[in-house]
Amino acid sequence: MEFYGGFGVPYPTAPFEQNYRCxxxxxxxxxxxxNGDKVIMPPSALDRLASLRIDYPMLFEVHNPQATRTSHCGVLEFVAEEGMIYMPYWMMQNMLLQEGDIVRLKSATLPKGTYVKLQPHTKDFLDISNPKAVLETTLRNFSCLTVGDNIMVAYNNRKYYIDIIEAKPAQAISIIETDCEVDFAPPLDYKEPEPVRPAPAPPAASSEAAQEPPEPEEPKFNAFTGTGRRLDGKPVKTPVSPVSTPVSAGASSSTRKSVGNGASGSSAPASSSAPQRPAGKLVFGGGSNGAAKVPPLKKEEPKPEPPKEDSPKFQAFTGKKYSLRG
Known part of the structure; x- marks a missing residue:
C-alpha cells in the first residue's frame, strides 16, 4: 500500500476483480x-475502477471458471444493470458461456503487439478485393487479441470467422495505438493443388524394335511331300518317304531301280554288282549301267543374220519383144 507524499493517506493498489452474470x-x-471485443459494465464498476490505480486504456481478463476458458476484452460503456454485463455473442461462444452464466472480470495490463498471425475459417475471406483493408477497419473496434480466440469480421452482409494463432510479444496483446504486423495463414478449408504429373515420354525406336517379338518365318515350299497312292487302289506296303531335296542326275547306281519290260510284269534281272532297290520307287532312264547322264546344255550363240540383198530396182522396157506377125 502506497501513501500520498507524507500525508499518511493510503493509495489503493489492489486490482479490480468482480463476478457478473453475462x-x-x-x-x-x-x-x-x-463488431468489437468491448463489454458493457454497470456504473458501480466505474466507481470502483476510479478509486483504484488502473492503467488506461482499461483492459480486463475474462475467465469462465466452469470451462476454464480465458480471454481478454475492453469496456465500451458503464450503463448495464447492477450485477450484469453485456458481451458480444461471438465472445460468449469462445468462452463457452450461456445466457446468465457467471463470469469473472479482472483488470489486466497487456503489452503492445508487434505481430499477429490470423487464419480464416473459409477461403471466401480471401476473395474480398482487399482483405487486409477490411481487417484493419474491423480491428479498430478491438482493444486486444488473445491467441486461441475466434474473432468475427462482418463485411458486405456476411460474417467471416478468423482464428488468432500467433501473437508477439505475448499470448495476449494490446492493439490500441500500435503498429502491428499482420500475417495470414492458409484458410482451414484450403487444399493444396495436386501436382501435375508429366506424361511419360515415348520410348526410343531402337528400344521398341528390341521389345517387339520377331515375326514368324513363312513356311518354305517343299516339293513331293505328300503321301503315295497306287493307281489300282491297293494300300502301299512301304510308305513313300518325302523328298526333301531333288535327286541329282549323277546319283549312284546302287540307289536306282531298273524298270522291267512290261507285258509279262516280270522285272529284268539286275546286274550282279548292283544291289536290289526297294519297291515303290521309280527311276526314269533305268538300265544296268545306271541312269543316263544328261549332258549340260550349251548356250547357243545367236547366228549372225545374212545381209539382206537389195531388191532389184524397176527398169522400163526390159522385157521380151514379140512380133505381130507371129
Whole structure:
C-alpha cells in the first residue's frame, strides 16, 4: 500500500476483480457491440475502477471458471444493470458461456503487439478485393487479441470467422495505438493443388524394335511331300518317304531301280554288282549301267543374220519383144 507524499493517506493498489452474470448484445439495443471485443459494465464498476490505480486504456481478463476458458476484452460503456454485463455473442461462444452464466472480470495490463498471425475459417475471406483493408477497419473496434480466440469480421452482409494463432510479444496483446504486423495463414478449408504429373515420354525406336517379338518365318515350299497312292487302289506296303531335296542326275547306281519290260510284269534281272532297290520307287532312264547322264546344255550363240540383198530396182522396157506377125 502506497501513501500520498507524507500525508499518511493510503493509495489503493489492489486490482479490480468482480463476478457478473453475462448476457449477449441481443438483450440491449446496441447491435454495434458485435463488431468489437468491448463489454458493457454497470456504473458501480466505474466507481470502483476510479478509486483504484488502473492503467488506461482499461483492459480486463475474462475467465469462465466452469470451462476454464480465458480471454481478454475492453469496456465500451458503464450503463448495464447492477450485477450484469453485456458481451458480444461471438465472445460468449469462445468462452463457452450461456445466457446468465457467471463470469469473472479482472483488470489486466497487456503489452503492445508487434505481430499477429490470423487464419480464416473459409477461403471466401480471401476473395474480398482487399482483405487486409477490411481487417484493419474491423480491428479498430478491438482493444486486444488473445491467441486461441475466434474473432468475427462482418463485411458486405456476411460474417467471416478468423482464428488468432500467433501473437508477439505475448499470448495476449494490446492493439490500441500500435503498429502491428499482420500475417495470414492458409484458410482451414484450403487444399493444396495436386501436382501435375508429366506424361511419360515415348520410348526410343531402337528400344521398341528390341521389345517387339520377331515375326514368324513363312513356311518354305517343299516339293513331293505328300503321301503315295497306287493307281489300282491297293494300300502301299512301304510308305513313300518325302523328298526333301531333288535327286541329282549323277546319283549312284546302287540307289536306282531298273524298270522291267512290261507285258509279262516280270522285272529284268539286275546286274550282279548292283544291289536290289526297294519297291515303290521309280527311276526314269533305268538300265544296268545306271541312269543316263544328261549332258549340260550349251548356250547357243545367236547366228549372225545374212545381209539382206537389195531388191532389184524397176527398169522400163526390159522385157521380151514379140512380133505381130507371129
Amino acid at each position: 448476457y449477449s448484445a441481443s438483450f440491449i439495443d446496441k447491435p454495434h457491440l458485435e
